[in-house]
Amino acid sequence: MEEVVLNYGSTAWMLVSASLVLLMTPGLALFYGGMSRGKSILNMMMMSFGALAVVGVIYVLWGWSMSYGESIGGIVGNPFDQFGLSGTIYDEAGEFALDSFGVPMIVGVGFQATFAIITVALISGAIADRVKFSTWLVFAGIWATLCYFPMAHMVWAFPAGLLSADGPLATALGTNPIDFAGGTVVHINAGMAGLVLALIVGKRKGFGKEPMKPNSLPLVMLGAALLWFGWFGFNGGSAFEANGLAGLAWVNTTVATCAAVLGWLLAEKIRNGKATSLGAASGVVAGLVAVTPAAGALTPVTSIILGAIAGAACALAVGLKYKLGFDDSLDVVGVHLVAGLIGTVAIGFLATDTGLFFGGGAGQLVVQIIIALVAVVFTGVVTTVIALALKATMGWRIPEEDEVTGIDQTVHAERAYEGITS
Amino acid sequence: MEEVVLNYGSTAWMLVSASLVLLMTPGLALFYGGMSRGKSILNMMMMSFGALAVVGVIYVLWGWSMSYGESIGGIVGNPFDQFGLSGTIYDEAGEFALDSFGVPMIVGVGFQATFAIITVALISGAIADRVKFSTWLVFAGIWATLCYFPMAHMVWAFPAGLLSADGPLATALGTNPIDFAGGTVVHINAGMAGLVLALIVGKRKGFGKEPMKPNSLPLVMLGAALLWFGWFGFNGGSAFEANGLAGLAWVNTTVATCAAVLGWLLAEKIRNGKATSLGAASGVVAGLVAVTPAAGALTPVTSIILGAIAGAACALAVGLKYKLGFDDSLDVVGVHLVAGLIGTVAIGFLATDTGLFFGGGAGQLVVQIIIALVAVVFTGVVTTVIALALKATMGWRIPEEDEVTGIDQTVHAERAYEGITS
Amino acid sequence: MEEVVLNYGSTAWMLVSASLVLLMTPGLALFYGGMSRGKSILNMMMMSFGALAVVGVIYVLWGWSMSYGESIGGIVGNPFDQFGLSGTIYDEAGEFALDSFGVPMIVGVGFQATFAIITVALISGAIADRVKFSTWLVFAGIWATLCYFPMAHMVWAFPAGLLSADGPLATALGTNPIDFAGGTVVHINAGMAGLVLALIVGKRKGFGKEPMKPNSLPLVMLGAALLWFGWFGFNGGSAFEANGLAGLAWVNTTVATCAAVLGWLLAEKIRNGKATSLGAASGVVAGLVAVTPAAGALTPVTSIILGAIAGAACALAVGLKYKLGFDDSLDVVGVHLVAGLIGTVAIGFLATDTGLFFGGGAGQLVVQIIIALVAVVFTGVVTTVIALALKATMGWRIPEEDEVTGIDQTVHAERAYEGITS
Amino acid sequence: MKLITAVIQPHKLDEVKAALEAAGVRGLTVSEASGYGRQKGHTEVYRGAEYTVDLVPKVRVEVLIEDEDATTLTGVVVNAAQTGKIGDGKVWVTAVEQVIRVRTGASGPDAL
Amino acid sequence: MKLITAVIQPHKLDEVKAALEAAGVRGLTVSEASGYGRQKGHTEVYRGAEYTVDLVPKVRVEVLIEDEDATTLTGVVVNAAQTGKIGDGKVWVTAVEQVIRVRTGASGPDAL
Amino acid sequence: MKLITAVIQPHKLDEVKAALEAAGVRGLTVSEASGYGRQKGHTEVYRGAEYTVDLVPKVRVEVLIEDEDATTLTGVVVNAAQTGKIGDGKVWVTAVEQVIRVRTGASGPDAL
Numbered sequence A, B, C: 001m002e003e004v005v006l007n008y009g010s011t012a013w014m015l016v017s018a019s020l021v022l023l024m025t026p027g028l029a030l031f032y033g034g035m036s037r038g039k040s041i042l043n044m045m046m047m048s049f050g051a052l053a054v055v056g057v058i059y060v061l062w063g064w065s066m067s068y069g070e071s072i073g074g075i076v077g078n079p080f081d082q083f084g085l086s087g088t089i090y091d092e093a094g095e096f097a098l099d100s101f102g103v104p105m106i107v108g109v110g111f112q113a114t115f116a117i118i119t120v121a122l123i124s125g126a127i128a129d130r131v132k133f134s135t136w137l138v139f140a141g142i143w144a145t146l147c148y149f150p151m152a153h154m155v156w157a158f159p160a161g162l163l164s165a166d167g168p169l170a171t172a173l174g175t176n177p178i179d180f181a182g183g184t185v186v187h188i189n190a191g192m193a194g195l196v197l198a199l200i201v202g203k204r205k206g207f208g209k210e211p212m213k214p215n216s217l218p219l220v221m222l223g224a225a226l227l228w229f230g231w232f233g234f235n236g237g238s239a240f241e242a243n244g245l246a247g248l249a250w251v252n253t254t255v256a257t258c259a260a261v262l263g264w265l266l267a268e269k270i271r272n273g274k275a276t277s278l279g280a281a282s283g284v285v286a287g288l289v290a291v292t293p294a295a296g297a298l299t300p301v302t303s304i305i306l307g308a309i310a311g312a313a314c315a316l317a318v319g320l321k322y323k324l325g326f327d328d329s330l331d332v333v334g335v336h337l338v339a340g341l342i343g344t345v346a347i348g349f350l351a352t353d354t355g356l357f358f359g360g361g362a363g364q365l366v367v368q369i370i371i372a373l374v375a376v377v378f379t380g381v382v383t384t385v386i387a388l389a390l391k392a393t394m395g396w397r398i399p400e401e402d403e404v405t406g407i408d409q410t411v412h413a414e415r416a417y418e419g420i421t422s
Numbered sequence D, E, F: 001m002k003l004i005t006a007v008i009q010p011h012k013l014d015e016v017k018a019a020l021e022a023a024g025v026r027g028l029t030v031s032e033a034s035g036y037g038r039q040k041g042h043t044e045v046y047r048g049a050e051y052t053v054d055l056v057p058k059v060r061v062e063v064l065i066e067d068e069d070a071t072t073l074t075g076v077v078v079n080a081a082q083t084g085k086i087g088d089g090k091v092w093v094t095a096v097e098q099v100i101r102v103r104t105g106a107s108g109p110d111a112l
């Protein structure tokens, strides 16, 4: 076997990718902060920053080990196997251990940590303006541990993970599931958790009656821009090398997102007569989410198709919460769950070699539907248990009076902007 | 001939550069959004996001092929040659095709797409606050197709392109024109198009009478910062390798920009008594624009000289629109056209080996003036035709009442910030 | 001796790192701008942009040469040795000269320039809202020349520099001091200079009586996010290669920062009952500062410990200015000096091989304390001399009436935001 | 005609609006304000320093009404805005000599 | 003296200002407000949901004038602010007992 | 009771507040405004163009007081707000028919 040597170029790319994905979480803080009402901007941003702080710390303690450590039944890694990254960083010679691409393992740890962080932060949009900050921080730690790390293990710890390439499911069905950069682990996972929390935490006072418009659309667009920028690390970095595949993922990510913006704006224009900037920003995210699992498996042209569909579909989906009556405040379900499902399943049709439309038969489609369903069910159940346990113990909601006055003032003793009274 | 192998390091750098340049367009959205009036921030930002969406999609469909496909008379590439990137991504062996630097072609596609996008977006500043969003989107697609792709082909498709290195003009004159990263293709092109549109679209109600001050200077400065950051990919990436030339371009870009800020502030201080933050932000852009064609051809010291001149010159140039009476709302002409011309022509004097001041004779100067003029004339003519055609068909202006009320509300049904009424 | 060849991958990483660190200064402008009062946002941002412009230009003129040129007694480099980068960029063969890692020297120049810039900009937070812009610009140039370049030389020009690895001090004590990315040169240096200036410039009108709350906490958090993102270049780039050490620095930087956020929020929660977003943003910076000198010398687990301590300690330290009565307006002392000292000294306890807690004896601790003290004394003395000289000549303060009306209006003829009167 | 001006807690705006509407008022004008009064005694700790909070955010509501509704409607406003805590605000009534509806130019009680 | 208060559409501010200036008024004070009235019936669809829009942005203009100018100047304001659409706003007049110019301390009509 | 309304320079707010407090006033309401008057003549150059500055930022202070304090307190406000430069602002006094403290429902001078 050829010895792996340090690949400086791929290492550079993975260092950059990790940095880009880390930036996504503050980007999300801005995106969500801008979408929330003026009296809860800071709390919204703090939910992202809080998730970042909590998950960042636990990832190096037990998160990596639960994701990639010795497998327990293909479901989760042993948290004690590489607790605190013991045995992860250095090889037996005391040199930095390398992965099969010649990239130091410690770089991979950083890269993977950023995925766990953003996934948890994404959920917060479903429960804006109304939850105790302490409950949120505890939820972040528990949910990452019981829901994210197992999902990451199942999909990415190959070949041990249940849903991984060459894993048990793939072997049984004879087809590898495709989830290039985390459609199941990140978006279906976060979107489904958001749905569960929205239902269990309950609605904001005034939901469905007051408009609750974004307090700052420039902040929303800035957030969307930083998310897009960071997503190049997310999808491009998921090639694990600085190579043509990374380039393909980069281009597919860009064009799918462009098409999704056009799709969303067109749907809005047709339905309401006006194309909004909130629509453009949301279209950005919808496109990015949809292309996440597919970025390495499509061509630029099929990526455009996927993006356009996802953009238009999410534009319609975000209105559902009013009809169905759950307060998914900032559209985590309408964007992440819906586009995550669309992207994951669309691979079954559009994948360049194995998709139904490209002569690959139905095998890919079936396996894609299965992994999507497993993710929905697994997350649904685990999140329900965690959320109900927290409801019974710490409680989720701040007092209604504090919610009306504004969570920024009542929970964080601050207001986002100071005017004349400063 | 030595076989080219994948250069991981340069590929990493080009992936990063593409990401950085993509970020410039949202950066521009913030820069322009902050400079516009409070009632048209979102429309301004949407013009950038809209250009991004439209040009991103068409670039992979026919843009790349028209820029780098089989040349039609040195003027433009054949759109059908590599339509939808067919034949671009993979080589005959089915591997990712590499360019001569060992970087996958698909990475280059991504990098070049971002240049097309930002160029179109730049133009929008000349016609702020007053144009139909649909007309703008259509213009973006047509202008990219008829004006940008041909210019890119002429300058960068070497040696076939008319103005390219070793191309027809260079051969005729015996001197290669120098346009390192796009002084002609991007800045003269966009600046000239802005001038034409400002003239054809006409002035805003109140132009020259009301101050129309920037609604948010922090947003302007943030935008300028993101532009600067992105420009490292723009200029540094134009070395196409992670090498000393990229480093030189990086340093020249930085010091020219620093000097331009000082130049602009000094000019303001002398003329009006105060150095403004809008001046600093504009100085950033002026310096970046001027050094764009020259970043590989100057030393850090000559870059400082170029930057200082460009900064001071643009500080004076932005006042011209009031004297000449065209409403180049956000100074696309005063900054991009002026600094683009200064940078392109200054190379004739300052280029390290071939400049007039460094013993190279007048040859370089002559060729630089010619490419600048060709760009001005070509863009001027093509843009005029497109703009008049759109005026006659879709029309450019929104109703005056909607302009006064604010284009954000009337066209996008939104306001940038929600206050007490949210 | 093996000939060094161009390392594309490390060059890519260093180009990126330089870009990231450059972005930190505008990031700081936002962080400080958001923390300042509404009437002095722009001036605060201009102090960062001004420092960037001035120091950027002088760095290539004499800064590099004074930092890394021929040593004058281990204290400072000869400014004329490589004035204007003469002899720096190319080797004798006219090729781009490479450093020992195979990265072009010119890339290193860019990287190092960004450190000088951010260090000077950091100081401005101590004297917000009240100083003449011209005095600040002059101070920036003089302080970089007389204080920063010598410190950089002493610590980083090895082995000639007094405090450098294998330098005079290290040889005398038999232990190399550890300052991975600039705890002494950047943070103790800037923090101490901030303290001196705050004392010499004096308090703002109303200090200690009016709340002087941040005008925009979203801007503060955005600034903190960009600082964090940029810091990956700062610490990760200080490995000078795209390797495992860079990866370790990356992970340590992230987890220390996460822990510092938790530490700060916990300290606040216990003391005041509420966890604030200003606390989270400040915790980000405190963690980043503390881990800066230590990022290559700790494990992720010891980094968490360091971060948590630094976060909590700075949360308490920022209140001191009210007790001691100096107007360090935006907490440069409380965060950069305090966390810089904590990080530098903590290495003596926590360094993986040489720390007191890990069997290394007291040698490392002693040497760390010495370099911290040298930095404090050197900067303290030099800054005092410069500040007093400027006080006697140009003067520091704007008229009190202008300070009360707002420095943005009176010095820059602008207001950050335009409302109804625009 | 009269003008009722009410300076109230911001989070009470919705209730005051609803109560006035229920009482038959067909229009009003709202603006942001800040105020101090007895509420000011209260101190806050922020970033390690203690401050006396001076001005706290309020909302000002203005309603033009007919003379005979003054007592009823001030009562409606006071009831809806009351929380019983310090800082609830003030309501005051002034005489208005003339009111004109811009759209039609109509004046007097018809313009309300 | 009298005080004219006008709550008008924001985009009409410039015209009202110009008209008053033309009519000899040498000063006025402007502030932001929002209001509802008949205009409120109107609903908006935003992001797939339908809302009754409550408060719409307005501008409040205040002008201190001499008693005898009241009728003329309210007419000037109404004319300049009128678009004929619902939501054009209200203008009202109140009596002022005393006016003082801060700079000089001068009071009465001289202070206007 | 009376209402003193003062439109003053923003940077004078603290002094006016302090002066009123010293004179025994226990509450007031503040809001943002912008105004023009004689100050407007002044022109500004910005980015190479010259403009007549129209509206400059002001602060509006409203204080409800007892009838007999009107003269004293307007004097207090004028003194504290005066810089002697154009643009110092206006102070005016109107009659108030009724004042109610929302918290208690108390009305009349007790509500101040």
Ligand SMILES: Nc1ncnc2c1ncn2[C@@H]1O[C@H](COP(=O)(O)OP(=O)(O)O)[C@@H](O)[C@H]1O
Residues within 6 Å of the ligand: D007, D034, D035, D036, D037, D038, D039, D040, D056, D058, D085, D086, D087, D088, D089, D090, F026, F027, F028, F029, F030, F062, F063, F064, F065, F101, F102, F103, F112
């Ligand atoms: N004399 C006054 N003039 C004008 N406004 C006042 C006056 N006193 C109080 N206010 C307004 O009423 C608000 C509440 O008053 P405050 O004294 O704090 O509470 P309360 O009326 O419940 O005792 C203040 O914030 C201020 O806006």
Ligand SMILES: Nc1ncnc2c1ncn2[C@@H]1O[C@H](COP(=O)(O)OP(=O)(O)O)[C@@H](O)[C@H]1O
Residues within 6 Å of the ligand: D026, D027, D028, D029, D030, D062, D063, D064, D065, D101, D102, D103, D112, E007, E034, E035, E036, E037, E038, E039, E040, E056, E058, E085, E086, E087, E088, E089, E090
């Ligand atoms: N009774 C009222 N008291 C105070 N302000 C009012 C009243 N009625 C209307 N307004 C103000 O006038 C504006 C326009 O009123 P509206 O009824 O919408 O239109 P119109 O007067 O043209 O019928 C409202 O937005 C509000 O600011």
Ligand SMILES: Nc1ncnc2c1ncn2[C@@H]1O[C@H](COP(=O)(O)OP(=O)(O)O)[C@@H](O)[C@H]1O
Residues within 6 Å of the ligand: E026, E027, E028, E029, E030, E062, E063, E064, E065, E101, E102, E103, E112, F007, F034, F035, F036, F037, F038, F039, F040, F056, F058, F085, F086, F087, F088, F089, F090
């Ligand atoms: N007739 C008026 N009605 C209402 N407000 C006025 C009037 N005249 C002046 N003001 C207000 O007073 C402020 C100062 O007035 P100005 O004429 O500029 O200065 P001065 O009163 O010192 O001569 C103006 O900005 C405006 O807000």
